Amino acid sequence: MSEVAVKASYVFLAPLAPAGRGGTTERVLAALREAIISFELAPGEDIDKLAICERLGVSRFPVSEALARLQAEGLVEILPQRGTRVSRIRLADVRQSMFIRRALEAQAVRSLALDHDDKLLPALERNLRYQQAAVEAADRRGFHLLDLEFHLILLDALGFARVKSAVEAARANLDRVRRLLATPRRNTHTLAEHQAILAALRAGDAEAAVQAMEAHLDAVITELVVLAAQNPALFEDL
Template sequence: MKTEAGPYDFLPVAGTFSRGTVTLDVTNTLRQAIVTLALAPGAMLDKTAICTQLGVSRFPVSEALARLADEGLVDIAPQRGSTVSLVKIADVREYMLIRKGLESEALRVLIGKHDAGIIAALHANMAAQRDAASRDDAETFHQIDVAFHDTIFRTMRLSKVKAIIDKARANLDRARRLIITPRRLALTIAEHQAIFDGILAADAPRAIAAIRAHIDAVMVELFAFAGEHPELFADGAEFTPDKDDFPFG
């Protein structure tokens, strides 16, 4: 994780972007850097240095930062410049509550349909999780983890709800990456396997209990991490894990 404003050598080099999509490409590039923690929470953003690294004018960078500010990933302060926003525990809590409810219902739909294609996709996903963990490839594992949950969720075919969730996912993904360790990878695999075992057994209550326990376990670790590193969180100073009201269970 880089905490300094520059250099930005982890960003694409000058000349990478197509002329007609520069603003979109810059936005996507900076979003990816923020979500993957290459640009850490609280990091100052040197617009001039970013322009130099990407080989673009100030306009697409300014526009990209404005778009990312709308997404809650960048804070723009007049006369003070821009910074990567701190993660908000309150936002993560709400998103995880949405996930608990929607993924519980998605599992109910999936098990009722007995969709062989989705079962095969989940089998392949579990194998890919174990492979990534064996190589200690946290970034690849994170992407496979997201795909596991997306595979379950797509059984509901609720495109509008998914679009809302995807828009809110960036801050959750940042929070989850903060707690990725070899131990968390192993626990996640075990938790996912418990969910999958419930699916294979066509036991909806078992699968639902497993997915809720998985989300709760992630939240417990995130709350503990926030208590130890409040400087990375916008509401870290007020946050007290022992008094949190996240509805576990």
């Protein structure tokens, strides 16, 4: 690929505004992570570090540091003597991450159905009103952020910091998958699944809350298997 073509391929990266000392690596990391999660940088695509440096207006060091951290997150592969590329999605990793989420979040809603403070239900109801508006506006990115917030509200209400950290770590590996699945149809189903979780919490029905959460998370894996069969180039282990 020519230098002009390489640069053109990174037009989705906005040059970083000048800032004070520190924080450059974090900003590069955020920009590259979003590009990978949004599929601007596609699974299996080679990454040209020099072109990224030129596009963002930064030195090689923060780009190299950001890529090393993305490798630790499983989003890129750094291949000795061969360069760096975006990792393909591994179904085995997704299944493991979802297993962790399913176990912890199901128990979280079981506990919250039996005991929660007065702020939980109004916070969830407000979030679901915004989710409904996002569905009606076909705002896929907005819905994704509200989906994340719904689960964070539950984890914050639970009040177990280590459980929240474990769920967030597992969810990081699922971000690309959730973007892939965030169709208008899937978002409509997700909204209904969230409403079922809220209804069980409102009724104080622990078993119904567990079943609703498990059904919600299981639906992701079910749809992902179908999607993977249709898009094998995105996946590593088909």
